[in-house]
Amino acid sequence: MKNNSKRQDNFFRILVWSCAAAVFAVLVFLVGYILIRGIPHLKPSLFAWKYNSENVSMTHALLNTLYMVVLSLGISAPVGICTAIYLTEYAKRGSKLVEIISITTETLSGIPSIVYGLFGMLFFVTYLKMGQSFAAGVLTISIMILPLIIRTTEESIVSVPDSFREGSYGLGAGKLRTVIKIILPSAAPGILSGIILAIGRVTGETAALVYTSGSVSELVTNIGNSGRTLAIHMWALSGENIYRNESYATAVVLLLLVVVINLLAKRAASAIMKGR
Amino acid sequence: MNKIKEKLMEKVFLTAALTSVAAVLLICVFLFANGLPAIGEIGIADFMTGTKWKPNDVPPSFGILPMIIGSIYITVGAIIIGVPTGIMTALFLAKVCPAKIYKIAKPATDILAGIPSVVYGFFGMTVIVPTVRSIFDGDGNNILSASILLGIMILPTIISVSESAIRAVPESYYEGSLALGVSHYRSLFFTVLPAAKSGIAAAVILGIGRAIGETMAVNMVAGNQARIPNSILKGVRTLTTNIVMEMGYATELHREALIATGVVLFIFILIINLTFSYMKRRGKSEK
Known part of the structure; x- marks a missing residue:
């Protein structure tokens, strides 16, 4: 009996440790493989200003990604933050409206990106006659990242101690003043980490953009034009066997970009913990 | 003046919300509105249970059963691979690993969550598919490859949701078990894990949602043949990849049938989401 339970114990120990080891081995292998295969192919021509089918430069795609990030956050950050302020500071707890907004936000966060892409194509591209354009892509992806920003902002506003609010009211400040001068600054690191996570999502997104902002490999100078982001560029390259080396190199850039963005988000989040 | 500003801003916040x-x-x-008319025209039975997807035939056939089955197969495959590994890793992070390892291991799982699906897909194309091809017959673009890749991709979801479920189990359960003379690991498996089961179930459901909705990575490794596969070494097409592959050139009824495919996917996801919120709520009320 004693022996048996000892064996079982050992079995569980090996099981837990080996599963965890496997997960980290996969991560190290995946990142390592892409880096080792890609870094030797990071030639200057990949960053040439002009894209052509010879150099498959990613410069335009990189800049387009930056535009996409700035524009989509320009829409969804204010909307998301205001939503979170309403839900936490203004709305009556547990009211029907709060419940409806929470359910719809939850629903939005579960919708797969291809469905967003389909909706963007039907609504922005076709119905609003924007055509396959950067604007359509930006609007589609703004809706996609909205729930992420709402949730992270809500969480960080809720964690602002009530004594801050009471202190502010006690000094005679109104509600709006309290929100802007006291609550938002204290919640800033959490909001920032949500925004950085959203940047990561935008940077890595493909399925929602293929049929909205499209895959034209040119620098976007007008939001009415189509233009590919880096992730779409990567996807287009990987489909062609002759660009295998360039694909590895592009994957390196995309991967590092997203990893750095995620680590930054982590930093911002741990800044709140320290602030407490 | 201030009063007007207060009222105005409240309206602004409400509008945003x-x-x-x-x-x-x-x-x-x-x-x-764009998908249902096509289902009406094709006939709901022919659409949902038709086994032939031949949009270019005369007359064309639009049966999405192969894609529904394809989505289910690779999701089940991903669950078989990702769920046990993910739960064990969550247990490791929450209860087993020393603080020093946790400091590295936790950000590592966050990185896994942040990797874009094209990069996963590319990794699948260049590593998993050739490996599967060299071990088994065929070209490697099949259910097995897609399941392995998706199994990896859902790991971060499973790990983070299960980890918080395991952490939410009151410490007294574990201590009580220890006090009865049960060892560390057996306490974890026989008291802590069962107590976290609704949270873990929520993690699995969320993972299913991720797997069914994944598009690009699956497109790059699954082979994409629109027929019902008879072995896990056959290629499949899923609901998501059906849309992304053909939407670029589809017109008229074909295009509407693709949108209708999106509607079916959307309904699947809504059902999964509702189950998820139900499980989450049940997990909370058990506490």
Whole structure:
């Protein structure tokens, strides 16, 4: 009996440790493989200003990604933050409206990106006659990242101690003043980490953009034009066997970009913990 | 003056808050309005249970059963691979690993969550597919490869949701078990894990949602043949990849049938989401 339970114990120990080891081995292998295969192919021509089918430069795609990030956050950050302020500071707890907004936000966060892409194509591209354009892509992806920003902002506003609010009211400040001068600054690191996570999502997104902002490999100078982001560029390259080396190199850039963005988000989040 | 400003800003915040409600309504309206007529025209039975997807034949056939089955197969495959590994890793992070390892291991799982699906897909194309090809017959673009890749991709979801479920189990359960003379690991497996089961179930459901909705990575490794596979070494097409592959050139009824495919996917996801919120709520009320 004693022996048996000892064996079982050992079995569980090996099981837990080996599963965890496997997960980290996969991560190290995946990142390592892409880096080792890609870094030797990071030639200057990949960053040439002009894209052509010879150099498959990613410069335009990189800049387009930056535009996409700035524009989509320009829409969804204010909307998301205001939503979170309403839900936490203004709305009556547990009211029907709060419940409806929470359910719809939850629903939005579960919708797969291809469905967003389909909706963007039907609504922005076709119905609003924007055509396959950067604007359509930006609007589609703004809706996609909205729930992420709402949730992270809500969480960080809720964690602002009530004594801050009471202190502010006690000094005679109104509600709006309290929100802007006291609550938002204290919640800033959490909001920032949500925004950085959203940047990561935008940077890595493909399925929602293929049929909205499209895959034209040119620098976007007008939001009415189509233009590919880096992730779409990567996807287009990987489909062609002759660009295998360039694909590895592009994957390196995309991967590092997203990893750095995620680590930054982590930093911002741990800044709140320290602030407490 | 201040009073007006207060009132005005409250309205602004309210309007912002209604955006997500409007977005969900718009998504529903536009998907259903564009997809349902096609289902009507094809016939719901022919559409859902038809085994032939031949949009270019005369007359064309639009049966999405192969894609529904394809989505289910690779999701089940991903669950078989990702769920046990993910739960064990969550247990490791929450209860087993020393603080020093945790400091590295936790950000590592966050990185896994942040990697874009094209990069996963590319990794699958260049590593998993050739490996599967060299071990088994065929070209490697099949259910097995897609399941392995998706199994990896859902790991971060499973790990983070299960980890918080395991952490939410009161410490007294574990201590009580220890006090009865049960060893560390057996306490974890026989008291802590069962107590976290609804949270873990929520993690699995969320993982299923991720797997069914994944598009690009699956497209790059699954082979994409629109027929019902008879072995896990056959290629499949899923609901998501059906849309992304053909939407670029589809017109008229074909295009509407693709949108209708999106409607079916959307309904699947809604059901999964509802189950998820139900499980989450049940997990909370058990506490």
